[in-house]
Amino acid sequence: MSNTPDNYQDLRQAVSALCSEFNGAYWQAIDEARTYPETFVEALTKAGWMAALIPEEYGGSGLSLTEASVIMEEITKSGGNAGCCHGQMYNMNTLLRHGSLEQKSRYLPKIASGELRLQAMGVTEPTAGTDTSKIKTVAVKKGDHYVVNGQKVWTSRLQHSELMILLARTTPLQEVKKKSEGMSVFLVDKREALGKGLTMRPIRNMVNHETNEVFLDNLEIPAANLIGEEGKGFKYILDGLNAERILIAAECIGDGYWFTEHAVKYAKERVVFDRPIGQNQGVQFPIAEMYMEIEAANLMRYKASALFDAGRHCGAEANMAKHLAAKASWEAANVCLQTHGGFGFAAEYDIERKFRETRLHSVAPVSPNMILSFIGTRVLGMPRSF
Numbered sequence: 063m064s065n066t067p068d069n070y071q072d073l074r075q076a077v078s079a080l081c082s083e084f085n086g087a088y089w090q091a092i093d094e095a096r097t098y099p100e101t102f103v104e105a106l107t108k109a110g111w112m113a114a115l116i117p118e119e120y121g122g123s124g125l126s127l128t129e130a131s132v133i134m135e136e137i138t139k140s141g142g143n144a145g146c147c148h149g150q151m152y153n154m155n156t157l158l159r160h161g162s163l164e165q166k167s168r169y170l171p172k173i174a175s176g177e178l179r180l181q182a183m184g185v186t187e188p189t190a191g192t193d194t195s196k197i198k199t200v201a202v203k204k205g206d207h208y209v210v211n212g213q214k215v216w217t218s219r220l221q222h223s224e225l226m227i228l229l230a231r232t233t234p235l236q237e238v239k240k241k242s243e244g245m246s247v248f249l250v251d252k253r254e255a256l257g258k259g260l261t262m263r264p265i266r267n268m269v270n271h272e273t274n275e276v277f278l279d280n281l282e283i284p285a286a287n288l289i290g291e292e293g294k295g296f297k298y299i300l301d302g303l304n305a306e307r308i309l310i311a312a313e314c315i316g317d318g319y320w321f322t323e324h325a326v327k328y329a330k331e332r333v334v335f336d337r338p339i340g341q342n343q344g345v346q347f348p349i350a351e352m353y354m355e356i357e358a359a360n361l362m363r364y365k366a367s368a369l370f371d372a373g374r375h376c377g378a379e380a381n382m383a384k385h386l387a388a389k390a391s392w393e394a395a396n397v398c399l400q401t402h403g404g405f406g407f408a409a410e411y412d413i414e415r416k417f418r419e420t421r422l423h424s425v426a427p428v429s430p431n432m433i434l435s436f437i438g439t440r441v442l443g444m445p446r447s448f
C-alpha cells in the first residue's frame with residue numbers, strides 16, 4: 063500500500079531500502095526481548111537520517127521537518143517502530159531554534175557524526191501530568207552552574223542517549239505573571255550527570271518503548287547549558303512539541319498504510335465460505351473507510367509541516383494532524399486485527415505488535431482531550447474549563 067506520489071519519492075525509496083533490511087522478524091524479536099533496536103538505529107545514523115534536521119554546515123543533511131516526517135513515516139510503513147529514533151528529530155528543533163552558536167558548534171557536529179545522541183526529553187512529571195506549569199523540578203542558579211532537584215517520568219530513550227533536553231522551574235509559580243513563565247530548558251550531558259545527581263529507572267510498558275523514571279538530586283548543570291533565555295523554556299518546548307506532533311502524525315500515517323496493506327492482502331487471500339473474505343462488504347467497507355481516514359489525516363499532516371517549515375504558527379494544525387492521524391491509525395489497527403480474525407492475535411502475524419505500538423499515540427505525546435480542549439478554546443474561542 064503506498065500513498066499518493068509526492069515530491070519525496072527519492073527520499074522515500076532510500077529510507078525504505080534501508081528499512082527493508084529490518085523485517086518483521088527483526089522487530090518481533092526486539093519486541094519479545096524488550097531490547098532497543100540498536101542495529102537499526104546505527105544503520106539509520108550511518109546513512110545520515112538521524113542527522114536529517116542538522117544544517118549542512120554542522121555536518122547534517124539540512125532537511126526540512128516535512129522531510130524528517132517522511133523518514134518517520136517510511137519507518138512505520140515498513141513495519142518498524144519509530145519510537146526508538148524520533149526523539150532526535152523533535153529535540154533537535156529546540157537546540158537549533160533556541161541554542162547559542164557555541165552550543166550548536168559544540169554538540170551538532172558530534173550528533174551528526176553519531177558520536178552523541180540527543181534522543182531524550184524530560185518534561186512530564188509524576189504529579190504535574192499534563193499540567194506542565196505545575197512541574198516541581200527546580201533549577202537554582204549558583205555561580206556558574208544550576209542545581210537541579212526533582213523527578214521526571216516517561217523520559218524516553220535516555221538509556222540510549224548521551225544528551226537530554228530538560229525542563230525545570232527557575233522562578234516559583236507564585237512569582238510569575240503567567241503560569242507558563244519561569245520555566246527554563248537545559249541540555250543535560252548524561253555522561254557527566256549519571257551517578258552525580260541523575261539516576262534513572264526503566265519503566266516496563268505495553269509497547270517496547272525505552273522509557274524511564276528519572277531522579278534529579280542536587281544535579282549540577284553548567285550555566286552554559288541553559289538553552290536560550292532563562293524563564294522562556296516553556297515557549298521553546300512548545301515549539302518542539304509541535305514538531306513532535308507532526309512527526310508522530312507521520313508515524314501514524316505510516317502505521318495506517320501498513321495496516322491497510324496487511325488488511326487488504328489478507329482479505330483477498332483468506333477464503334472462508336468458498337470466497338475471499340474481502341468479497342464480503344462487511345469486511346471490505348471498513349478497510350475502505352480506514353484508508354480514507356488515513357488519506358484525509360495525511361493532508362492535515364502536510365499542511366502542518368508546511369507551516370512549521372515556513373516558520374509560521376502551526377499549533378492548531380500540528381494538534382489536528384496528530385489527533386486525526388492517531389485516530390485513523392488506531393481505527394486502522396482495529397480493522398486490520400478484525401480482518402485477521404483469530405490470527406490477528408498471533409504474534410507471528412505482527413498485527414498485535416503494531417496494534418500496541420500505534421495505540422500509544424492516542425495518549426503520548428498528548429492525549430485527545432488536551433487537543434480537543436486546545437481547539438475548542440484557542441481556535442474556536444469557547445470558554446476554558448481549566
Ligand SMILES: Cc1cc2nc3c(=O)[nH]c(=O)nc-3n(C[C@H](O)[C@H](O)[C@H](O)COP(=O)(O)OP(=O)(O)OC[C@H]3O[C@@H](n4cnc5c(N)ncnc54)[C@H](O)[C@@H]3O)c2cc1C
Nearest residue numbers: 183184185186191192216217218271426427428429431448
Ligand atoms: C510510552 C510513553 C513515552 C513517553 N515519553 C515521554 C518523553 O520522552 N518525555 C516526556 O516528557 N513525556 C513522555 N511521555 C509522557 C506523555 O506525554 C504523558 O503520559 C501524556 O502527556 C499524558 O500525561 P499523563 O500521563 O500525566 O496524564 P494525566 O495528565 O494524568 O491525564 C490522565 C488522563 O486524564 C485526561 N485529563 C487530564 N486533565 C483533564 C482535563 N482538564 N480535561 C479533560 N481530560 C483531562 C488526560 O487527557 C488523560 O487522558 C511518555 C508517555 C508514555 C506512555
